[in-house]
Amino acid sequence: MTPKPNILVYSADQAEAYAECIRGYGFSSVKAASTLEEAKKYLPGTEVILGWKFPTQCLNEPIASSVRWFQSMGAGVDDLVSDTNIPENIILTRIVDQFGGYISEYVFTYLLYIVKDVPRMSKAQLENRWDPFISETLAGKTMGVAGLGSIGAEIVRKARAFDMNVHGLSFSGKQAQLVDRHFTSDKWKEFVKELDYLVLTLPLTEATHHVINRDVLLAMKPEAAIINVGRGALIDEGDLLAVMRSGHLQGAVLDVFETEPLPKDHPLWRMPNVYVTSHLSGPSTRDGVSRFFAENLKRFLNEQPLQGLVDRNRGY
Template identity: 70%
Template sequence: MSRRSPNILVFSPSQTEVDGYVESIRNQGFISVKGATTFAEAEKYLPSTEIILGWKFPTELLSEPIAASVRWFQSMGAGVNDLILDKSIPETITLTRIVNQFGTHISEYVFSFLLYIVKDGQRMQESQLNSMWDPFISDTLKGKTIGVAGLGSIGAEIVRKARAFDMSVSGLSFSGNQASLVDQHYYPDQWLEFVKDLDYLVLTLPLTNSTHHIVNKDILLGMKPNACLVNVGRGALIDEGDLITVLQSGHLQAAVLDVFEKEPLPKDHIFWSMSNVFVTSHLSGPSTVDDVSTFFIENVKRYLNEVPLHGLVDRQIGY
Protein backbone atom coordinates (compact mmCIF):
# COMPACT_ATOMS: atom_id res chain seq x y z
CA MET A 1 0.00 0.00 0.00
CA SER A 2 1.47 3.34 -1.02
CA ARG A 3 1.52 6.31 1.29
CA ARG A 4 2.00 9.99 0.73
CA SER A 5 5.56 11.20 1.18
CA PRO A 6 5.43 14.86 2.28
CA ASN A 7 8.22 17.25 1.42
CA ILE A 8 10.42 17.48 4.51
CA LEU A 9 13.20 19.97 5.19
CA VAL A 10 15.80 19.17 7.86
CA PHE A 11 17.73 22.17 9.16
CA SER A 12 20.64 22.44 11.59
CA PRO A 13 23.92 24.37 11.53
CA SER A 14 25.69 20.99 11.79
CA GLN A 15 26.18 19.21 8.46
CA THR A 16 26.87 15.90 10.21
CA GLU A 17 23.63 16.20 12.16
CA VAL A 18 21.62 17.08 9.06
CA ASP A 19 23.08 14.16 7.10
CA GLY A 20 22.19 11.79 9.93
CA TYR A 21 18.59 12.96 10.13
CA VAL A 22 18.09 12.88 6.37
CA GLU A 23 19.42 9.32 6.17
CA SER A 24 17.25 8.13 9.07
CA ILE A 25 14.10 9.64 7.62
CA ARG A 26 14.75 8.29 4.14
CA ASN A 27 15.42 4.83 5.56
CA GLN A 28 11.85 4.86 6.84
CA GLY A 29 10.51 5.35 3.34
CA PHE A 30 10.03 9.11 3.35
CA ILE A 31 12.10 9.97 0.32
CA SER A 32 11.16 13.62 -0.24
CA VAL A 33 13.70 14.97 2.24
CA LYS A 34 16.13 17.86 1.83
CA GLY A 35 18.86 18.97 4.21
CA ALA A 36 20.06 22.52 4.87
CA THR A 37 22.66 24.13 7.13
CA THR A 38 22.58 27.77 5.95
CA PHE A 39 20.09 30.56 5.32
CA ALA A 40 20.65 30.29 1.58
CA GLU A 41 20.00 26.54 1.54
CA ALA A 42 16.86 26.92 3.63
CA GLU A 43 15.63 29.63 1.29
CA LYS A 44 16.32 27.38 -1.70
CA TYR A 45 14.42 24.37 -0.37
CA LEU A 46 11.49 26.04 1.39
CA PRO A 47 9.17 26.27 -1.63
CA SER A 48 6.84 23.22 -1.54
CA THR A 49 8.17 22.16 1.91
CA GLU A 50 5.36 20.91 4.13
CA ILE A 51 7.26 19.81 7.26
CA ILE A 52 10.39 21.21 8.90
CA LEU A 53 12.55 19.35 11.40
CA GLY A 54 14.75 22.10 12.69
CA TRP A 55 17.21 23.56 15.14
CA LYS A 56 18.26 27.22 14.98
CA PHE A 57 16.20 27.60 11.83
CA PRO A 58 16.16 31.08 10.20
CA THR A 59 12.52 31.62 11.17
CA GLU A 60 12.26 35.00 9.43
CA LEU A 61 11.83 32.97 6.24
CA LEU A 62 8.60 31.45 7.52
CA SER A 63 6.68 34.70 7.05
CA GLU A 64 7.77 34.93 3.42
CA PRO A 65 5.68 33.67 0.44
CA ILE A 66 8.24 30.90 -0.20
CA ALA A 67 7.11 29.26 3.06
CA ALA A 68 3.42 29.25 2.22
CA SER A 69 3.32 25.45 2.01
CA VAL A 70 4.78 24.86 5.51
CA ARG A 71 2.21 23.28 7.82
CA TRP A 72 4.27 21.91 10.70
CA PHE A 73 7.55 22.74 12.44
CA GLN A 74 9.09 20.03 14.64
CA SER A 75 11.80 21.35 16.96
CA MET A 76 14.77 19.08 17.64
CA GLY A 77 14.71 20.14 21.29
CA ALA A 78 12.35 20.30 24.25
CA GLY A 79 12.46 24.05 24.84
CA VAL A 80 10.41 26.17 22.44
CA ASN A 81 9.99 29.49 24.26
CA ASP A 82 12.04 31.19 21.52
CA LEU A 83 9.73 29.81 18.82
CA ILE A 84 6.59 30.79 20.71
CA LEU A 85 7.83 34.38 21.08
CA ASP A 86 8.90 34.55 17.44
CA LYS A 87 6.30 36.65 15.62
CA SER A 88 7.68 35.65 12.23
CA ILE A 89 6.22 32.14 12.61
CA PRO A 90 2.61 32.20 11.35
CA GLU A 91 -0.10 30.87 13.65
CA THR A 92 -1.07 28.50 10.85
CA ILE A 93 2.14 26.50 11.37
CA THR A 94 1.78 23.77 13.98
CA LEU A 95 4.66 23.65 16.47
CA THR A 96 5.83 20.48 18.23
CA ARG A 97 8.70 19.81 20.61
CA ILE A 98 10.55 16.69 21.69
CA VAL A 99 9.04 15.10 24.81
CA ASN A 100 9.65 11.99 26.91
CA GLN A 101 13.25 11.56 25.74
CA PHE A 102 15.46 13.44 28.18
CA GLY A 103 14.55 11.98 31.58
CA THR A 104 17.30 9.37 31.70
CA HIS A 105 20.15 11.68 30.68
CA ILE A 106 19.06 14.64 32.79
CA SER A 107 18.28 12.64 35.93
CA GLU A 108 21.70 10.97 35.74
CA TYR A 109 23.29 14.41 35.35
CA VAL A 110 21.44 15.70 38.43
CA PHE A 111 22.41 12.80 40.64
CA SER A 112 26.03 12.76 39.48
CA PHE A 113 26.35 16.23 41.03
CA LEU A 114 24.23 15.53 44.09
CA LEU A 115 26.41 12.52 44.89
CA TYR A 116 29.61 14.44 44.21
CA ILE A 117 28.48 17.17 46.60
CA VAL A 118 27.07 14.98 49.38
CA LYS A 119 30.06 12.61 49.29
CA ASP A 120 32.50 15.54 49.07
CA GLY A 121 34.15 14.39 45.87
CA GLN A 122 36.27 17.55 45.85
CA ARG A 123 37.89 16.59 49.16
CA MET A 124 38.64 13.12 47.80
CA GLN A 125 40.26 14.58 44.69
CA GLU A 126 42.34 17.02 46.70
CA SER A 127 43.50 14.23 49.01
CA GLN A 128 44.68 12.21 46.03
CA LEU A 129 46.44 15.18 44.45
CA ASN A 130 48.23 15.86 47.75
CA SER A 131 49.04 12.15 48.36
CA MET A 132 47.14 12.49 51.65
CA TRP A 133 45.41 9.56 53.35
CA ASP A 134 42.12 11.06 54.56
CA PRO A 135 39.50 8.47 55.62
CA PHE A 136 36.72 10.94 56.45
CA ILE A 137 33.04 10.04 56.92
CA SER A 138 30.87 11.54 54.18
CA ASP A 139 27.19 12.39 54.29
CA THR A 140 24.38 10.52 52.48
CA LEU A 141 21.38 11.35 50.33
CA LYS A 142 19.23 9.03 52.45
CA GLY A 143 16.70 11.07 54.40
CA LYS A 144 17.47 14.29 52.54
CA THR A 145 14.63 16.25 50.94
CA ILE A 146 14.70 16.99 47.22
CA GLY A 147 12.25 19.38 45.61
CA VAL A 148 11.51 19.05 41.90
CA ALA A 149 9.92 22.08 40.26
CA GLY A 150 8.25 20.72 37.15
CA LEU A 151 6.80 17.22 37.17
CA GLY A 152 6.78 16.39 33.47
CA SER A 153 8.67 13.41 32.09
CA ILE A 154 12.05 14.80 33.21
CA GLY A 155 10.89 15.71 36.68
CA ALA A 156 9.12 12.37 37.06
CA GLU A 157 12.34 10.49 36.29
CA ILE A 158 14.28 12.57 38.81
CA VAL A 159 11.62 11.69 41.39
CA ARG A 160 11.93 7.99 40.52
CA LYS A 161 15.69 8.02 41.02
CA ALA A 162 15.35 10.01 44.26
CA ARG A 163 13.21 7.17 45.62
CA ALA A 164 16.07 4.76 44.95
CA PHE A 165 18.25 6.88 47.26
CA ASP A 166 15.59 6.85 50.01
CA MET A 167 15.03 10.59 49.77
CA SER A 168 11.96 12.54 50.77
CA VAL A 169 10.45 14.14 47.66
CA SER A 170 8.49 17.36 47.23
CA GLY A 171 7.19 18.64 43.93
CA LEU A 172 5.80 21.83 42.45
CA SER A 173 3.72 21.94 39.29
CA PHE A 174 1.04 24.04 37.66
CA SER A 175 -1.57 21.36 37.03
CA GLY A 176 -1.08 19.00 39.95
CA ASN A 177 -1.70 16.07 37.58
CA GLN A 178 1.40 14.29 38.87
CA ALA A 179 0.96 15.18 42.54
CA SER A 180 0.72 11.51 43.46
CA LEU A 181 4.40 11.04 42.52
CA VAL A 182 5.67 13.10 45.44
CA ASP A 183 5.30 13.15 49.22
CA GLN A 184 4.28 16.81 49.25
CA HIS A 185 2.91 18.77 46.31
CA TYR A 186 2.83 22.53 45.91
CA TYR A 187 1.38 24.98 43.37
CA PRO A 188 3.03 28.13 41.94
CA ASP A 189 1.55 30.36 44.65
CA GLN A 190 3.35 28.25 47.28
CA TRP A 191 7.00 28.70 46.30
CA LEU A 192 8.25 29.85 49.68
CA GLU A 193 6.48 27.00 51.44
CA PHE A 194 7.87 24.60 48.82
CA VAL A 195 11.53 25.55 49.19
CA LYS A 196 11.90 26.22 52.92
CA ASP A 197 12.78 22.66 53.99
CA LEU A 198 14.59 21.46 50.88
CA ASP A 199 18.13 20.17 50.84
CA TYR A 200 18.12 20.21 47.04
CA LEU A 201 15.99 22.23 44.62
CA VAL A 202 15.94 21.00 41.01
CA LEU A 203 14.39 23.13 38.28
CA THR A 204 12.94 21.38 35.21
CA LEU A 205 10.26 23.96 34.38
CA PRO A 206 9.65 25.37 30.91
CA LEU A 207 10.33 29.07 30.38
CA THR A 208 7.12 31.10 30.11
CA ASN A 209 6.01 34.57 31.10
CA SER A 210 5.02 33.22 34.50
CA THR A 211 8.28 31.34 35.14
CA HIS A 212 10.74 34.02 33.98
CA HIS A 213 13.00 34.80 36.98
CA ILE A 214 10.66 32.76 39.17
CA VAL A 215 13.68 31.90 41.34
CA ASN A 216 14.74 35.26 42.72
CA LYS A 217 16.39 36.60 45.88
CA ASP A 218 13.30 35.98 48.00
CA ILE A 219 13.08 32.34 46.96
CA LEU A 220 16.82 31.75 47.31
CA LEU A 221 16.95 33.28 50.79
CA GLY A 222 13.87 31.26 51.69
CA MET A 223 15.93 28.07 51.23
CA LYS A 224 18.05 26.53 53.95
CA PRO A 225 21.56 28.07 54.18
CA ASN A 226 23.24 24.78 53.20
CA ALA A 227 20.79 23.83 50.43
CA CYS A 228 21.82 23.23 46.82
CA LEU A 229 20.21 24.52 43.63
CA VAL A 230 20.25 22.62 40.32
CA ASN A 231 18.95 24.15 37.09
CA VAL A 232 18.39 21.84 34.11
CA GLY A 233 15.35 23.74 32.85
CA ARG A 234 15.99 27.12 31.27
CA GLY A 235 18.53 29.76 32.27
CA ALA A 236 16.03 32.58 32.71
CA LEU A 237 14.10 30.65 35.36
CA ILE A 238 16.69 32.15 37.73
CA ASP A 239 17.50 35.81 38.25
CA GLU A 240 21.24 35.34 37.84
CA GLY A 241 22.09 38.65 39.51
CA ASP A 242 20.14 37.61 42.60
CA LEU A 243 21.79 34.17 42.59
CA ILE A 244 25.27 35.70 42.47
CA THR A 245 24.44 38.03 45.38
CA VAL A 246 23.02 35.20 47.48
CA LEU A 247 25.91 32.83 46.78
CA GLN A 248 28.49 35.51 47.55
CA SER A 249 26.78 36.12 50.89
CA GLY A 250 27.48 32.50 51.85
CA HIS A 251 23.87 31.40 51.64
CA LEU A 252 23.44 28.08 49.78
CA GLN A 253 26.04 25.35 49.62
CA ALA A 254 26.22 25.16 45.84
CA ALA A 255 24.52 25.86 42.53
CA VAL A 256 24.72 23.41 39.64
CA LEU A 257 23.92 25.25 36.41
CA ASP A 258 23.60 23.65 32.99
CA VAL A 259 21.57 26.48 31.43
CA PHE A 260 22.03 30.23 31.42
CA GLU A 261 20.28 33.41 30.34
CA LYS A 262 22.96 33.96 27.72
CA GLU A 263 24.55 30.98 25.99
CA PRO A 264 27.37 30.26 25.50
CA LEU A 265 28.14 31.68 28.93
CA PRO A 266 30.50 34.65 28.36
CA LYS A 267 34.13 33.90 29.19
CA ASP A 268 34.26 36.77 31.68
CA HIS A 269 31.12 35.71 33.58
CA ILE A 270 31.67 35.42 37.31
CA PHE A 271 30.04 31.97 37.44
CA TRP A 272 33.18 30.44 35.92
CA SER A 273 35.32 31.45 38.88
CA MET A 274 32.90 30.91 41.78
CA SER A 275 33.98 27.97 43.94
CA ASN A 276 30.38 27.12 44.91
CA VAL A 277 29.07 27.05 41.33
CA PHE A 278 29.30 24.10 38.93
CA VAL A 279 29.06 25.24 35.30
CA THR A 280 28.30 22.88 32.41
CA SER A 281 27.60 23.68 28.79
CA HIS A 282 23.88 22.93 28.32
CA LEU A 283 24.67 19.24 27.94
CA SER A 284 22.46 17.48 30.48
CA GLY A 285 19.76 16.51 27.98
CA PRO A 286 21.33 15.79 24.58
CA SER A 287 19.18 15.55 21.46
CA THR A 288 20.64 12.53 19.67
CA VAL A 289 20.01 11.83 16.00
CA ASP A 290 18.67 8.32 16.70
CA ASP A 291 16.24 9.37 19.42
CA VAL A 292 14.99 12.52 17.71
CA SER A 293 14.61 10.69 14.39
CA THR A 294 12.53 7.97 16.03
CA PHE A 295 10.30 10.59 17.65
CA PHE A 296 9.94 12.59 14.45
CA ILE A 297 9.20 9.63 12.20
CA GLU A 298 6.46 8.48 14.57
CA ASN A 299 5.04 12.00 14.48
CA VAL A 300 5.15 12.07 10.67
CA LYS A 301 3.08 8.88 10.62
CA ARG A 302 0.62 10.47 13.04
CA TYR A 303 0.51 13.59 10.88
CA LEU A 304 -0.30 11.58 7.76
CA ASN A 305 -2.99 9.63 9.64
CA GLU A 306 -4.44 12.90 10.94
CA VAL A 307 -4.14 11.97 14.61
CA PRO A 308 -2.82 14.34 17.33
CA LEU A 309 0.92 14.88 17.26
CA HIS A 310 3.18 14.13 20.21
CA GLY A 311 4.74 17.21 21.80
CA LEU A 312 2.10 19.58 20.46
CA VAL A 313 2.85 23.11 21.63
CA ASP A 314 0.14 25.32 23.10
CA ARG A 315 1.20 28.88 22.27
CA GLN A 316 -1.11 30.29 24.95
CA ILE A 317 0.33 28.18 27.76
CA GLY A 318 3.88 28.62 26.51
CA TYR A 319 5.04 25.02 25.97
Protein backbone atom coordinates (compact mmCIF):
# COMPACT_ATOMS: atom_id res chain seq x y z
CA MET A 1 0.00 0.00 0.00
CA THR A 2 1.27 3.46 -0.82
CA PRO A 3 1.61 5.88 2.14
CA LYS A 4 -1.04 8.16 0.66
CA PRO A 5 -3.61 6.38 -1.55
CA ASN A 6 -4.80 7.75 -4.86
CA ILE A 7 -8.31 9.06 -4.22
CA LEU A 8 -11.12 9.87 -6.66
CA VAL A 9 -13.99 12.05 -5.47
CA TYR A 10 -17.15 11.81 -7.55
CA SER A 11 -20.15 14.14 -7.30
CA ALA A 12 -22.23 15.67 -10.05
CA ASP A 13 -22.11 19.14 -8.52
CA GLN A 14 -19.66 19.26 -5.58
CA ALA A 15 -16.71 17.08 -6.58
CA GLU A 16 -14.01 19.74 -6.43
CA ALA A 17 -15.34 21.19 -3.17
CA TYR A 18 -15.20 17.75 -1.55
CA ALA A 19 -11.76 17.12 -3.00
CA GLU A 20 -10.47 20.38 -1.54
CA CYS A 21 -11.81 19.36 1.89
CA ILE A 22 -10.00 16.01 1.67
CA ARG A 23 -6.76 17.72 0.65
CA GLY A 24 -7.16 19.89 3.75
CA TYR A 25 -6.71 16.74 5.84
CA GLY A 26 -3.28 16.16 4.31
CA PHE A 27 -4.15 13.84 1.44
CA SER A 28 -2.61 15.34 -1.68
CA SER A 29 -3.36 12.69 -4.33
CA VAL A 30 -7.03 13.58 -4.79
CA LYS A 31 -8.79 13.89 -8.16
CA ALA A 32 -12.31 15.26 -8.69
CA ALA A 33 -14.80 14.01 -11.28
CA SER A 34 -18.34 15.09 -12.01
CA THR A 35 -19.02 13.22 -15.28
CA LEU A 36 -18.63 9.70 -16.64
CA GLU A 37 -15.82 10.86 -18.91
CA GLU A 38 -13.88 12.43 -16.03
CA ALA A 39 -14.38 9.32 -13.89
CA LYS A 40 -12.94 7.12 -16.62
CA LYS A 41 -10.02 9.51 -17.06
CA TYR A 42 -9.01 9.36 -13.39
CA LEU A 43 -9.86 5.75 -12.50
CA PRO A 44 -6.56 4.15 -13.60
CA GLY A 45 -4.40 3.91 -10.47
CA THR A 46 -7.22 4.99 -8.15
CA GLU A 47 -7.39 2.96 -4.94
CA VAL A 48 -10.17 4.76 -3.06
CA ILE A 49 -13.41 6.37 -4.24
CA LEU A 50 -15.55 8.82 -2.29
CA GLY A 51 -18.72 9.10 -4.30
CA TRP A 52 -22.39 9.84 -4.72
CA LYS A 53 -24.35 8.45 -7.68
CA PHE A 54 -21.09 7.12 -9.11
CA PRO A 55 -21.26 5.57 -12.64
CA THR A 56 -20.63 2.08 -11.29
CA GLN A 57 -20.52 0.48 -14.75
CA CYS A 58 -16.91 1.70 -14.84
CA LEU A 59 -15.94 -0.49 -11.91
CA ASN A 60 -16.16 -3.67 -13.97
CA GLU A 61 -13.69 -2.35 -16.52
CA PRO A 62 -9.88 -2.86 -16.49
CA ILE A 63 -9.38 0.86 -15.78
CA ALA A 64 -10.81 0.27 -12.28
CA SER A 65 -8.71 -2.76 -11.40
CA SER A 66 -6.78 -0.83 -8.73
CA VAL A 67 -9.90 0.25 -6.77
CA ARG A 68 -9.98 -1.35 -3.33
CA TRP A 69 -12.54 0.69 -1.39
CA PHE A 70 -15.68 2.70 -2.19
CA GLN A 71 -16.94 5.15 0.45
CA SER A 72 -20.51 6.33 -0.14
CA MET A 73 -21.39 9.91 0.81
CA GLY A 74 -24.72 8.74 2.23
CA ALA A 75 -26.12 6.36 4.83
CA GLY A 76 -28.36 4.28 2.57
CA VAL A 77 -26.53 1.80 0.37
CA ASP A 78 -29.26 -0.55 -0.85
CA ASP A 79 -28.56 0.61 -4.42
CA LEU A 80 -24.86 -0.20 -4.09
CA VAL A 81 -25.41 -3.55 -2.39
CA SER A 82 -27.67 -4.72 -5.22
CA ASP A 83 -25.41 -3.30 -7.95
CA THR A 84 -23.76 -6.17 -9.84
CA ASN A 85 -21.34 -3.70 -11.46
CA ILE A 86 -19.37 -3.44 -8.21
CA PRO A 87 -16.86 -6.30 -7.87
CA GLU A 88 -16.98 -8.28 -4.63
CA ASN A 89 -13.36 -7.44 -3.83
CA ILE A 90 -14.16 -3.71 -3.48
CA ILE A 91 -14.87 -2.81 0.16
CA LEU A 92 -18.07 -0.77 0.62
CA THR A 93 -18.59 1.69 3.46
CA ARG A 94 -21.38 4.12 4.29
CA ILE A 95 -21.63 7.21 6.48
CA VAL A 96 -22.72 6.42 10.04
CA ASP A 97 -23.22 8.39 13.26
CA GLN A 98 -23.76 11.68 11.39
CA PHE A 99 -27.49 11.94 10.84
CA GLY A 100 -29.06 11.31 14.25
CA GLY A 101 -29.20 14.96 15.29
CA TYR A 102 -30.68 16.25 12.05
CA ILE A 103 -33.21 13.45 11.65
CA SER A 104 -34.37 13.46 15.26
CA GLU A 105 -35.02 17.22 15.05
CA TYR A 106 -37.01 16.65 11.86
CA VAL A 107 -39.09 13.94 13.57
CA PHE A 108 -39.89 16.12 16.57
CA THR A 109 -40.63 19.16 14.40
CA TYR A 110 -43.55 17.25 12.94
CA LEU A 111 -44.59 15.48 16.14
CA LEU A 112 -44.93 18.85 17.89
CA TYR A 113 -46.64 20.36 14.85
CA ILE A 114 -49.25 17.61 15.02
CA VAL A 115 -49.70 17.24 18.77
CA LYS A 116 -49.87 20.99 19.39
CA ASP A 117 -52.20 21.50 16.41
CA VAL A 118 -50.10 24.24 14.86
CA PRO A 119 -52.38 24.37 11.77
CA ARG A 120 -55.28 25.42 14.00
CA MET A 121 -53.19 28.21 15.56
CA SER A 122 -52.03 29.42 12.16
CA LYS A 123 -55.56 29.42 10.78
CA ALA A 124 -56.80 31.48 13.74
CA GLN A 125 -54.08 34.07 13.17
CA LEU A 126 -54.89 34.34 9.46
CA GLU A 127 -58.54 34.92 10.35
CA ASN A 128 -57.77 37.46 13.14
CA ARG A 129 -59.64 35.09 15.45
CA TRP A 130 -58.91 34.58 19.16
CA ASP A 131 -59.02 30.82 19.65
CA PRO A 132 -57.69 29.59 23.01
CA PHE A 133 -57.66 25.80 23.30
CA ILE A 134 -55.87 23.11 25.26
CA SER A 135 -53.55 21.11 23.05
CA GLU A 136 -52.30 17.61 23.68
CA THR A 137 -48.82 16.78 24.96
CA LEU A 138 -46.15 14.29 23.96
CA ALA A 139 -45.65 13.35 27.62
CA GLY A 140 -47.06 9.91 28.25
CA LYS A 141 -47.49 9.15 24.55
CA THR A 142 -45.92 5.96 23.19
CA MET A 143 -43.43 6.14 20.35
CA GLY A 144 -42.21 3.09 18.50
CA VAL A 145 -38.84 3.31 16.77
CA ALA A 146 -38.21 0.64 14.15
CA GLY A 147 -34.45 0.48 13.72
CA LEU A 148 -32.22 1.19 16.71
CA GLY A 149 -28.97 2.15 15.02
CA SER A 150 -27.35 5.53 15.58
CA ILE A 151 -30.35 7.43 14.13
CA GLY A 152 -32.95 5.46 16.03
CA ALA A 153 -30.95 5.72 19.24
CA GLU A 154 -30.86 9.53 18.99
CA ILE A 155 -34.63 9.66 18.38
CA VAL A 156 -35.10 7.54 21.51
CA ARG A 157 -32.88 9.93 23.48
CA LYS A 158 -34.92 12.94 22.37
CA ALA A 159 -38.17 11.12 23.19
CA ARG A 160 -36.98 10.64 26.77
CA ALA A 161 -36.63 14.43 27.10
CA PHE A 162 -40.35 14.72 26.25
CA ASP A 163 -41.27 12.07 28.87
CA MET A 164 -42.53 9.65 26.25
CA ASN A 165 -42.81 5.88 26.52
CA VAL A 166 -40.55 4.29 23.93
CA HIS A 167 -40.84 0.89 22.30
CA GLY A 168 -38.36 -0.43 19.77
CA LEU A 169 -38.07 -3.03 17.04
CA SER A 170 -34.80 -4.25 15.64
CA PHE A 171 -33.35 -7.30 13.94
CA SER A 172 -30.30 -7.77 16.14
CA GLY A 173 -31.62 -6.70 19.54
CA LYS A 174 -28.20 -5.21 20.38
CA GLN A 175 -29.75 -1.95 21.54
CA ALA A 176 -32.81 -3.43 23.26
CA GLN A 177 -31.79 -1.82 26.55
CA LEU A 178 -32.51 1.65 25.09
CA VAL A 179 -36.27 1.13 25.04
CA ASP A 180 -39.02 0.24 27.50
CA ARG A 181 -40.14 -2.71 25.39
CA HIS A 182 -38.26 -4.39 22.57
CA PHE A 183 -39.76 -6.43 19.74
CA THR A 184 -38.11 -8.66 17.17
CA SER A 185 -38.85 -8.44 13.45
CA ASP A 186 -41.43 -11.25 13.56
CA LYS A 187 -43.63 -9.23 15.95
CA TRP A 188 -44.66 -6.23 13.82
CA LYS A 189 -48.37 -6.31 14.61
CA GLU A 190 -47.74 -6.68 18.34
CA PHE A 191 -45.16 -3.87 18.13
CA VAL A 192 -47.42 -1.31 16.48
CA LYS A 193 -50.75 -1.94 18.24
CA GLU A 194 -50.09 0.31 21.27
CA LEU A 195 -48.19 3.09 19.49
CA ASP A 196 -49.24 6.70 19.14
CA TYR A 197 -46.35 7.31 16.74
CA LEU A 198 -44.38 4.86 14.61
CA VAL A 199 -40.99 6.09 13.37
CA LEU A 200 -39.16 4.13 10.67
CA THR A 201 -35.37 4.39 10.47
CA LEU A 202 -34.67 0.95 8.98
CA PRO A 203 -32.41 0.27 6.01
CA LEU A 204 -33.96 -1.22 2.87
CA THR A 205 -33.26 -4.92 2.46
CA GLU A 206 -35.17 -7.90 1.09
CA ALA A 207 -36.55 -8.42 4.61
CA THR A 208 -37.76 -4.82 5.02
CA HIS A 209 -39.16 -4.15 1.54
CA HIS A 210 -42.87 -3.23 2.00
CA VAL A 211 -42.67 -4.41 5.61
CA ILE A 212 -45.28 -1.73 6.37
CA ASN A 213 -48.31 -3.07 4.54
CA ARG A 214 -52.08 -3.01 4.96
CA ASP A 215 -52.06 -5.59 7.76
CA VAL A 216 -49.49 -3.71 9.82
CA LEU A 217 -51.14 -0.33 9.22
CA LEU A 218 -54.56 -1.62 10.28
CA ALA A 219 -53.00 -3.11 13.41
CA MET A 220 -52.14 0.45 14.49
CA LYS A 221 -54.54 2.60 16.49
CA PRO A 222 -56.84 4.68 14.23
CA GLU A 223 -55.53 7.90 15.79
CA ALA A 224 -51.84 6.95 15.42
CA ALA A 225 -49.36 8.57 13.02
CA ILE A 226 -46.44 7.18 11.04
CA ILE A 227 -43.14 8.92 10.25
CA ASN A 228 -40.75 7.49 7.63
CA VAL A 229 -37.17 8.77 7.63
CA GLY A 230 -35.68 5.44 6.56
CA ARG A 231 -36.20 4.32 2.97
CA GLY A 232 -39.27 4.85 0.80
CA ALA A 233 -39.89 1.22 -0.06
CA LEU A 234 -40.26 0.25 3.60
CA ILE A 235 -43.90 1.25 3.08
CA ASP A 236 -46.27 -0.14 0.48
CA GLU A 237 -47.52 3.25 -0.70
CA GLY A 238 -50.65 1.79 -2.29
CA ASP A 239 -51.62 0.19 1.02
CA LEU A 240 -50.86 3.41 2.91
CA LEU A 241 -53.09 5.43 0.58
CA ALA A 242 -55.95 2.96 0.88
CA VAL A 243 -55.74 2.77 4.67
CA MET A 244 -55.56 6.54 5.14
CA ARG A 245 -58.40 7.18 2.71
CA SER A 246 -60.52 4.88 4.86
CA GLY A 247 -59.95 7.26 7.79
CA HIS A 248 -57.51 5.03 9.64
CA LEU A 249 -54.44 6.87 11.01
CA GLN A 250 -54.19 10.50 12.10
CA GLY A 251 -51.36 11.34 9.75
CA ALA A 252 -48.22 10.35 7.90
CA VAL A 253 -44.93 12.27 7.73
CA LEU A 254 -42.97 11.06 4.71
CA ASP A 255 -39.48 12.22 3.80
CA VAL A 256 -38.63 9.23 1.57
CA PHE A 257 -40.53 7.54 -1.24
CA GLU A 258 -40.36 4.55 -3.56
CA THR A 259 -39.85 6.90 -6.52
CA GLU A 260 -37.83 10.08 -5.98
CA PRO A 261 -38.51 12.84 -6.78
CA LEU A 262 -42.12 12.03 -5.91
CA PRO A 263 -44.08 12.38 -9.19
CA LYS A 264 -46.06 15.62 -9.41
CA ASP A 265 -49.32 13.72 -9.94
CA HIS A 266 -48.85 11.39 -6.97
CA PRO A 267 -51.92 11.48 -4.68
CA LEU A 268 -49.75 11.75 -1.54
CA TRP A 269 -49.08 15.41 -2.40
CA ARG A 270 -52.76 16.29 -2.01
CA MET A 271 -53.79 14.35 1.08
CA PRO A 272 -54.54 16.80 3.90
CA ASN A 273 -53.13 14.60 6.69
CA VAL A 274 -49.94 13.63 4.84
CA TYR A 275 -46.80 15.75 5.19
CA VAL A 276 -44.44 15.37 2.23
CA THR A 277 -40.83 16.55 2.30
CA SER A 278 -38.08 16.11 -0.26
CA HIS A 279 -35.68 13.56 1.31
CA LEU A 280 -34.07 16.29 3.40
CA SER A 281 -34.28 15.07 6.99
CA GLY A 282 -30.70 13.78 7.14
CA PRO A 283 -28.45 15.84 4.88
CA SER A 284 -24.93 14.72 4.00
CA THR A 285 -22.93 17.88 4.75
CA ARG A 286 -19.62 18.41 3.01
CA ASP A 287 -17.72 19.05 6.22
CA GLY A 288 -19.28 16.09 8.01
CA VAL A 289 -18.73 13.62 5.18
CA SER A 290 -15.17 14.83 4.59
CA ARG A 291 -14.29 14.51 8.26
CA PHE A 292 -15.74 10.98 8.41
CA PHE A 293 -13.89 9.98 5.23
CA ALA A 294 -10.58 11.41 6.47
CA GLU A 295 -10.87 9.41 9.70
CA ASN A 296 -11.65 6.29 7.68
CA LEU A 297 -8.66 6.99 5.43
CA LYS A 298 -6.43 6.94 8.49
CA ARG A 299 -7.93 3.59 9.45
CA PHE A 300 -7.39 2.34 5.90
CA LEU A 301 -3.73 3.34 5.97
CA ASN A 302 -3.23 1.72 9.37
CA GLU A 303 -5.05 -1.44 8.25
CA GLN A 304 -7.68 -0.95 10.96
CA PRO A 305 -11.39 -1.89 10.60
CA LEU A 306 -13.28 0.79 8.67
CA GLN A 307 -16.27 2.61 10.12
CA GLY A 308 -19.57 2.05 8.33
CA LEU A 309 -18.45 -1.23 6.79
CA VAL A 310 -21.23 -2.69 4.64
CA ASP A 311 -22.17 -6.35 4.93
CA ARG A 312 -23.42 -7.29 1.47
CA ASN A 313 -25.26 -10.35 2.79
CA ARG A 314 -27.06 -8.31 5.44
CA GLY A 315 -27.79 -5.52 2.97
CA TYR A 316 -26.37 -2.55 4.92
